[in-house]
Amino acid sequence: MDCIFCKIANKEIPTNFVYEDEFVVAFNDISPVAPVHVLVVPKKHIANLLELTSDDGQLMLHIMATVIPKIANEQGLAENGFRLVVNTKEDGGQTVPHLHFHILGARAMAWPPG
Numbered sequence: 001m002d003c004i005f006c007k008i009a010n011k012e013i014p015t016n017f018v019y020e021d022e023f024v025v026a027f028n029d030i031s032p033v034a035p036v037h038v039l040v041v042p043k044k045h046i047a048n049l050l051e052l053t054s055d056d057g058q059l060m061l062h063i064m065a066t067v068i069p070k071i072a073n074e075q076g077l078a079e080n081g082f083r084l085v086v087n088t089k090e091d092g093g094q095t096v097p098h099l100h101f102h103i104l105g106a107r108a109m110a111w112p113p114g
Contacts, residue, residue, distance in 0.1 A: 005098035035106035
């Protein structure tokens, strides 16, 4: 598989992780749109949100209840808040076909996002 996020997760492409465990990696986006812009990427290849199955429930719980709060706290985002974005497919703005979560923070976010 020629997936850049799989290569990053498998350490085939050197990346400084802000977080790693057996299920996910997290690293700073190379084109940040906020002062804090961290990507949370499952190590398991899942193309997008619509490809999740009931077998992925524990993974999603781990990401949402453990990983994202930990990163938000470590990055100083917990007090004032942050935005969590999951782009899905082309019209949703997904540019890498591997499920990932954008943690955006350290500035006020506008609405609508565009």
